[in-house]
Amino acid sequence: METLSIISTTLATFAMLLIVAGLIFARNKKKHIPLMMAAFACDIAGLIVIEVVARIIGETSPVDSLATDPDVMKSVHAAFATASLICYGFQINSGRKIVAGERTRLPTHKLVAKIFILTRLGAYVTMFLF
């Protein structure tokens, strides 16, 4: 296994563990928010490693050529990963508004959380399938 793959797999595993912990503490703002932001940081770091560092040092093939790549799992992975990044954006936005006192945002935050869990899990599993 290439070094960059090991680093990105480790970061993704850390992110998953932080998400599980963040969900366990979903009703405790002091723990929930830092845990979810740490998971986001791990995922952004993983994305940079696999998409930017890999291109610079040319060690591995990044997830690209999506439309034409014969490896369908790569496309499925990229779709899940993109969807989960979009969910992070929604969660950070609605989470900040809940913190500011807009409790009416909580049902949407919980709904997007379900979509996030499915997409993030999908991205994690498909990481190992191509």
Ligand code: HEM
């Ligand atoms: C992908 C990341 C996230 C997921 C999956 C997620 C998920 C959840 C879930 C499921 C709850 C429901 C708790 C309940 O049952 O009442 C919750 C609550 C909450 N989340 Fe998040 N969240 C995420 C990120 C964030 C972020 C980044 C913030 C803040 C910037 C945030 C702020 C909050 C707040 C303030 C609550 C309410 C806590 C309370 O009950 O007082 N969340 N979150």
